[in-house]
Amino acid sequence: MIIKIFYAKINLFMEDHKLKVFCTVAETRSFSKTSEIIHLTQPAVSLQIQALEELYETKLFDRSSGSINLTPAGEILYKYAKQILTMYAEAAKEISKITGLIKGCVKIGAGITAGNYILPAIAVDFKKRHPKIRVSISIGNDKKIIEMLNTSLIDFGISSEVPGKNKYTVEPIISDELCIVCPPDHPLGNQKSASIFDVIKEPFVLREEGSSTRFVIEKFLAEHSLSVSDMHVSLILGSTGAIKEAVERGIGLSIVSKWAIRKEIACGNLKIVRLKEGKITRDFYIVLPKNTILSPAVEEFITYLRNYTYADLL
Known part of the structure; x- marks a missing residue:
């Protein structure tokens, strides 16, 4: 009896795994992307699909047009496979409530600021x-996060931009302030506050166009009838770390997240210039595909994010 139960569990896991591989191929329409997501080699992915096609004695994918599309039989299997996998996930959640044991993997996609300076x-x-x-x-970047969500590379994203609400569930999780920073010996660092109209006359180091930080800066400037062209931009760099290094070396001022500069401020390597016009702010959001069933591990991490005391990080 014990041996029968053991082999039944193995068979259940194997069929569950095949269905996960099949659904991932159906959603990504790519064996290579599925290989990356499932952590299998491409030949192993092909073997899993081949095993299912042999089981049902029919083709599940049509590859004749150079792309990968579900056949009518594949459409039927995909419909029921999603239901089966959902039931597996719900069963795991119910069992974890009884046992109190939560295990598994949480895959997160995050922007540069959240990924480098908050989440670790x-x-x-x-x-x-x-x-x-x-x-x-x-x-x-935010575009990459959405791509990873759509191809199931991650369970959820932390983004500063709000994607289409019809397709995603979006929940604000933490606020951010973009601070103007200067070297410790800069005259503006000793003032109680300064006007943005005076500050932009100074040399500036900025992020590249298209970055979420640059977007927030441009929005703030526009609110005061200004633009980046009104600034004295001396250098454009592609990372926050490079920008901090440049400012510390005295090449100019910059505007970076408060989360990214907490160590430099504490050590006195940078100073914050307060603006008379107010703070430059944005929010970070948890982004999830709608109607997704979260594993107990993912639910536990999201709950942890909601209840975390972020002020302890500053």
């Missing part, structure tokens, strides 16, 4: 409470 500390604290849960953080 949170992930470390989370792991101390849940050592059996693996946490993976992929860093990219």
Whole structure:
């Protein structure tokens, strides 16, 4: 009896895994992307699909046009496979409530600021409470985060931009302030506050066009009938770390997230210039595909994010 139960569990896992591979191929329309998501080689992905096609004695994908599309039989299997995988996820959640044991993997996609300066500390604290849960953080711009969500490379994203609300669930999780920073010996660093109209006369180091930080800066300037062309831009750099280094070396001022400069401010390597016109702010959001069933591990991490004391990081 014990041996029968053991083999039944193995068979259940194997069929579950095949269905995950099949659904991922159906959603990404790519064996290579599926290989990356599922962490299998492409030949192994092909073998999983071949096994299902042999089981049902029919083709599940049509590859004749150079693209990968579901056949009518594949459409039927995809419909029921999604229902089966949803039931597996719901069963895992119910069982974890009874046992109190949560394990699995949490895959997060985050922007540069959240991914480099906020999430690492949170992930470390989370792991101390849940050592059996693996946490993976992929860093990219907001467009990349949406691409990773659409291809199931991540469970959820942390983004500063709000994507289409018809397709995604969006929840504000933490606020951010973009601060004007200068070297410690700069005259503006000793003033109580300064006007944006005076500050923009100084040399500036900025992020490249298209970055979310640059977008927020441009929006703030527009609110005061200004633009980047009104600034004295001396250097454009593609990372926050490079910008901080440039400002510390005295090439100019910059505008960066408060989360990215907390160590430099504490050490006295940078100073914040307060604006008379008020703060430059934005929010970070949790972004999820609508109607997705979250694993117990992912739900636990999102709950942890909601209740985290972010002020402790500053």
